[in-house]
Amino acid sequence: MASDQECDEVDVFSCMRERRSIREFTDEAVSDKELYAILEAGTHAPSAGNMQAREFVIVRSPEGREAVAATTDAGITSRGTVLTQRWVSRADVIIVICYDRRRMGARYGDKGRTDMSKLDCMGVAQNMMLATTALGLGTTCVIGFDAGRLKDVLGIPAELTPLLLLPVGRPAVQPQQVSRLQVEELIRAVR
Ligand SMILES: Cc1cc2nc3c(=O)[nH]c(=O)nc-3n(C[C@H](O)[C@H](O)[C@H](O)COP(=O)(O)O)c2cc1C
Numbered sequence: 001m002a003s004d005q006e007c008d009e010v011d012v013f014s015c016m017r018e019r020r021s022i023r024e025f026t027d028e029a030v031s032d033k034e035l036y037a038i039l040e041a042g043t044h045a046p047s048a049g050n051m052q053a054r055e056f057v058i059v060r061s062p063e064g065r066e067a068v069a070a071t072t073d074a075g076i077t078s079r080g081t082v083l084t085q086r087w088v089s090r091a092d093v094i095i096v097i098c099y100d101r102r103r104m105g106a107r108y109g110d111k112g113r114t115d116m117s118k119l120d121c122m123g124v125a126q127n128m129m130l131a132t133t134a135l136g137l138g139t140t141c142v143i144g145f146d147a148g149r150l151k152d153v154l155g156i157p158a159e160l161t162p163l164l165l166l167p168v169g170r171p172a173v174q175p176q177q178v179s180r181l182q183v184e185e186l187i188r189a190v191r
């Protein structure tokens with residue numbers, strides 16, 4: 001996988017506004033260079049104590065992607081639409097974001113093995129999603145899968161816990177805007 005990047009610099013605020021969950025993809029491949037840029041963006045995410053609990057499993061083969069999709073279950077969007085998650089297999093590559101609970105656990109105990117490791121992965125996922133948008137690619141953060149079954153089908157070692165899937169591909173559609181609560185609606189108190 002190439003490490004040299006020639007990605008255009010894109011304003012982060014534009015990426016945050018433009019990012020949408022993408023669940024339909026064209027047949028066009030994601031290049032090694034693009035994939036590396038997305039993974040590298042993940043490495044820049046903050047991490048409690050800089051323990052960097054995150055590790056990635058990359059699934060590129062059609063059989064592997066089918067096997068991952070078979071471990072998914074239905075999710076529900078903010079608009080209440082029930083989804084099957086078979087679409088996951090139609091992405092060109094699936095990034096499985098895992099954490100090694102021993103890393104944060106060694107320093108922070110139970111909270112490190114649970115909350116802190118999961119938050120570490122979410123920061124990684126957000127960086128990767130913004131990088132995906134910046135590259136003109138699409139993805140969705142997916143938590144609707146059976147982690148135990150996924151470990152079995154991908155042969156993920158016992159010490160790793162898969163938390164999120166990022167199926168990445170070239171968007172086949174431009175999804176509609178979703179409604180967002182405004183800042184004023186989210187500020188509960190100013191003290
Ligand atoms: C932690 C997390 C888990 C999610 N899991 C799923 C999922 O399993 N399947 C799915 O289709 N979308 C999933 N989503 C995507 C949300 O449905 C999506 O972000 C939301 O509907 C808002 O749409 P937008 O991403 O286009 O802004 C998840 C998002 C987050 C943050």
